[in-house]
Amino acid sequence: MNFIKKYKGKLMLLFVALAWGSTMVVIKGATDYIPPGFLLACRFTLASAALAFINRKKLHMLDKDYIKSGIIIGLCLFLAYFTQTIGVMLEMPGKSHFLSSAYCVFVPWLAWAFLKERPTKYNITAAIMCAVGIVLVSVSGGFSISIGDSTSILSSVFWASQIVAIAKFGKGKDPMLISMLQFMTSGVCAWLFTIFAEDLSTIQLNTPVIIGVLYLGLICSGMCFSLQTIAQETEDPTSVSIILSFENIFGIICGVLFFNETLTVRSVIGFTLMFIAIIVSETELSFLRPKKQLAQ
Secondary structure, three states: OHHHHHOHHHHHHHHHHHHHHHHHHHHHHHOOOOOHHHHHHHHHHHHHHHHHHHOHHHHHHOOHHHHHHHHHHHHHHHHHHHHHHHHHHHOOHHHHHHHHOOHHHHHHHHHHHHHOOOOOHHHHHHHHHHHHHHHHHHOOOOOOOOHHHHHHHHHHHHHHHHHHHHHHHOOOOOHHHHHHHHHHHHHHHHHHHHHHHOOHHHOOOOHHHHHHHHHHHHHHHHHHHHHHHHHOOOOOHHHHHHHHHOHHHHHHHHHHHHHOOOOOHHHHHHHHHHHHHHHHHHHOOHHHOOHHHHHO
C-alpha cells in the first residue's frame, strides 16, 4: 500500500501511456467495420459526456471566452484525431503511432510562429533527430513516402497545433473544462463529417466494435485525461513527459502482438532516434543535470 501511495501519480501516468499506446490497435480493428468519422463521433460523444459529468460542479464557470477557446482548440483536436485515424487505417498501428507522436518536435516551431517563443538548442537537436528517424521509418528505397505515413506525420502537425492553441487560448482557464469543450467541439465536427461525407450503410456494429468504442471514449479519452490532470498535481513536468512518452513503446509492442507488425533494423534505429528526440524535446535533458544547476 505504501508503494502504491508513494508512486500513485507515476502509476496513473504509466496507465495513461499504456492506454494511449493501445489506441491505434483498437482503431485499426474498429475501422474495419465502421467509418472513421463515425468512430470519432462516438468516441468524442462518450468522452464529452464523461467529462461533463466529472465537471458538473464547474459548468457555471463557462462563458463566451471559454466556449470560443474550446471551439478553436477543439477544431485542432478534431483534425489531429481524424488524420491520425486515417493514417492508422492505411498503415500498421505501431508505426503510425510513432509518426503521429512527432508533434513534440513541431510544437517549438509553431510556438515560435504564434507565441513568439524561440526554440532552444534542445528543440533544434530533437527536430534533426526526429527528421532522420522519420526518413529511416517511412522513406522507401526510391525515396518515396506512403500516403498513410504522410497522413500520420500531418496528424503530428495538427497535434502540435492543438498544444499551441491550448497554450494561447487555454491560459488561465480550468484544464478539465477546456478538455470537455474541445471534445464537444470535436464531437460536433465528427458528427457533421459522418452525416454529410460517409456512407452510414457500411456501419457494422458488433461486440468487439462496441467494446472498442467504449474503451476509446470512456477509458482512453475521459478517464485518461482526468488521470493525467490529477497526476500532474504531484508529479513534475519532466517526469510526466518521460512517462507519457512511453506510449510510443507500448504502441509498437501492441502493433507487434496484435497485428504481427514487423520491425527491421532500419525501422528500429528510426524509432529509437524518434523516441530520443521526444525525450530531448520534452525534457531538455533536465533529469541529467544537478538540481542546483536547474535552479540557477
